[in-house]
Amino acid sequence: MIVEDDQVLISLTGITKEFPGVKALEGVSLEIRKGEVLALVGENGAGKSTLIKILSGLYQKTSGEIRVNGKVVEIKDTKHAQELGISTIFQEPTLAPELTAVQNLYLGREIVMTGLRSMDEKTMYEETEKLYRKFFSTVEDLHVPVKELGALKNRVIEIAKAISFKASVVIMDEPTAQLADHEREVLFDFIRTLKEQGVSIIYVSHHLRELFLLADRMHVMRDGKNVATVNKSETNIDQLVSMMVGREVSNYIVKKEVPVGEEVLRVTDLNRQGILKNINFNLRKGEIVGIAGLAGSGRTETLRAVVGADPINSGNVEVGGKSCKIKSPKDAIKAGIGLLPENRKMHGALIDLSVSHNITMAAMDRIIANKLVLKKKKESHIAEDYVQRLGIKTPTIHQKVRFLSGGNQQKVILAKWLFTESKVLIFDEPTQGIDVGAKVEVYNLIAEFVQNGGGVLLVSSELPELMGLCDRIYVIHKGEFVKEFSREEATEENIMMYASGGHT
Ligand SMILES: Nc1ncnc2c1ncn2[C@@H]1O[C@H](COP(=O)(O)OP(=O)(O)OP(=O)(O)O)[C@@H](O)[C@H]1O
Ligand SMILES: [Mg+2]
Structure with missing residues (x-):
């Protein structure tokens, strides 16, 4: 397809980026057209974030040429990128933890009242509230330091910040990691609206299904190089995967039937006021037990309570039949419980x-x-x-x-x-941000761990992953375990029904 030059917003030619000992990008060329959603896809380490950081002024390219609206530019720093109309949601969190949502949204571009040297707090607050209302039903925590708000809201505030700039291209590096379904939908609506307004989007995600929902074209990278650019209508997930990884990938979760042994973990009457209510469950050797629930339902909080990362009001944890006083994650490790937390960066x-x-x-x-x-x-x-x-x-x-x-x-x-050598491993979203090829290997390693006599407790937002791996699944709704399914009983429909409170 021939595209008129004036349809091209940004073009990259022969971009190379070298770090000591690593060639992160080598001769990458692509163009971003006006008003399109371009997906960048590739395995972990393919060079997606590096390319984005170059476009955002965070890294300097080693060689190559960048044109914005036909003009060659050297993007000096992040401020320069913004002036060129490039706004970015980075993969890593960038909010200032001590500042409030309002302060974060306006950091570095505080609205100054004419004639006065102070910021117009009222306008800032109102504008934030407007954005906030679109995502949340409440606006009550606008004045709380964002570090107190949890990963999910932080993510949303970052997204709100990026789309609040008057940008001609918004770059999103795994924006939906940690988002709940509802927030994903809101984000997708935003993307569609931006697109209608002629804004271009560069979108990076390992959720390939999301890409097929959103993208117009897909640019595939491997080992820092171009593989191909394809129109969505001319490709499918299987083809995309094989272009990404350059080899066959099996989607199968291999969990051998493992004889279930003695109990390794028993949690009784776990309570945390306002958050967890009378949680009871157990886990045996050789088992993978899942917790399914909507974001915010108390999944992560359950895991954190078990390992002593959050205070509890009451509850008992037994490991291998022995009652344990677990007051901190250190105690949990000593007792034989390891937790792979959700927010791994920190x-x-x-x-x-x-x-x-x-x-x-x-x-x-x-x-x-x-x-x-x-x-x-x-x-x-x-x-x-x-x-x-x-x-x-x-x-x-x-x-x-x-x-x-x-x-x-x-x-x-x-x-x-x-x-x-933990007896119990607790995983919170273990495959978030992990590419398709490596996911299967992660599943295999988890399965291997239980084959060797361990027990695994798993939280995942991806139901196919839970259903594929788990022997049993507990469903949590508003801080309460409302249902237990065996592997055979669990279907997406009945899990969702309980998770959304549809059973009451
Ligand atoms: N600051 C740095 N110093 C050295 N090497 C780096 C640096 N940043 C990135 N790299 C390397 O560059 C390569 C590309 O990394 P990049 O972060 O761009 O990958 P990615 O495609 O975003 O992967 P993922 O899907 O895991 O986020 C990797 O091999 C990485 O180790
Ligand atoms: Mg990345």
Whole structure:
């Protein structure tokens, strides 16, 4: 298809980006047309975020040419990018945690009242309220520091911020990670409206189904290079996947029938005022047990209560038949429970330590040897093994985790927990941000962990994932476990019915 030049908003030619020891981008060329949704797809580490950071003025390209409206530009910094009409929602959180939603939305561009040197707080507040109302039913927490609002609202505030700029292109790097269905829908509506107004969107997501809903065209990248640009109408998910990974990917979750053993975890009458109500459940060796529920229903809170990350009003946790006083995640680890948290950036990895260190640090006992040399060798061996199995893209196992792509950082944290000698592993959204090819390997590793006698408690927003992996599924609604399904009984329809309170 021939496109008139004046239909092209941004064109990139031969973009290359080198980091010490890593060629993140090599000769990437693409164009973004006016009013289109262009999806960027590729495996973890393919170079999507790097490309976006170059367009947003956060990184400088090593070579290549960027044109905006036909004119060659050197995007100096983020402010310059904004002046060029480029607004970005980054993969990593960027809000100032101590500031309120209003302050965050107007950070760096406070409205100044004419003649006065103070910000027009009233206007800022009203504008924020308008945006806020579109996403939430309440506007009560506009004056609370955003760190007190939870991951979900933070994400929404970031999105609201990015789309509140008068931009000609809005770039979204995995915007729906951590969003509830309702908020996803609101975001999609926003995207459609922006598009109607002639705004272009660059959209990055590992939810391929989302792309088929939203995108006009898809640009596939692999190992920092162009693979192809395709029109949505001329491709399908299978084709997209094979272009992304360059090999066949199986979608099958392989969970062998594992004999269920003794109970490894029992939680009784867990209560947290206003949040969790009389939660009771158990988990046995060899089992994967899921918790399904809408975002905000108390899924994450249940997990956090079990491992002592949040205070509880009452409740008892038994591990392996013994009652445990768990007051902090440290106590939980001692008792044999590991938690892979939802918001991994903040809790999971020590980003300035190496990949190999991160993988092995939670289970140092397992690689103990008298001689340091020996230990080092074993550590490397284990790290190499996980890097290979999970396809962690890193120049070496000695690279600092900070320099890995978002999805690869998550794989490191997953590997770390899978390598511990925990009896129970608790996973909160383990495959969020992980590419299609690696997801299956994550499932296999989880299955392997239970085959070796562990028990897994799993929270996931993706019902097919829960139904594919779990032996039993508890459904939570408004902080209460309202139903338990066996593997055979669980269907998307009946899980959703209980999760949305339709049974009452
Ligand atoms: N600051 C940096 N220093 C060194 N290497 C980096 C840096 N930033 C990115 N890289 C490397 O560049 C490559 C591309 O990373 P990028 O973050 O662009 O991937 P991505 O496609 O966004 O992946 P994901 O789906 O996991 O978010 C990776 O191999 C990564 O390790
Ligand atoms: Mg990325």
